[in-house]
Amino acid sequence: MAAGSPALSREERDQFLLEPHIGALSVDSGEEGRAPLTVPIWYQYEPGGELWVTTAVGSRKAKLLTAAGRFSLMVDRVEPTVRYVSVEGPIVGSEPCTRERMREIAARYLPADKVEAYLDYSQAEFGYSLVFRMRPQRWLSAELGASPVPES
Helix, strand or coil: CCCCCCCCCHHHHHHHHHCCCCEEEEECCCCCCCCCEEEEECCEECCCCCEEEEEECCCHHHHHHHHHCEEEEEEEECCCCCEEEEEEEEEEEEEECCHHHHHHHHHHHCCHHHHHHHHHHHHHHHCCEEEEEECCCEEEEEECCCCCCCCC
16 A cells, blocks of 8 residues: 555445456466466456456466465556555365356446357357456555646
8 A cells, every 4th residue: 555545445445346347366377486477357246255257267377376276356447546456365266157157247347238249259269267266365455546646
């Protein structure tokens, strides 16, 4: 958290994560001398519950998530104010991603009339996916104010 920047309340943090932001997922690369793998990702969150993401079966991300057993997700925005939430915790389960689960997450990010076409495209292009569920354990958050750059 930046000096002098107030942390978000639990309610503000939950509300922020309910908004359809793109997250930055980080997971240990498991390789000496390499930084964590950090990639943009869609996510789903239930206040007071679990946070989940999906990724293709057999992908590097799926292999690293399985090996590490935990990940971090950072979500931010710059308009109308700079605000972020970062959450880290253990993976508490993974399972094949059903079409219904994929529909749930796609509906967060896409207009309703684009969801089914996206599901068909995703299945054809990437094949089957896995859901990784994380139990939030550690949180960082801040509201950094209305203007990230001082006006001159």
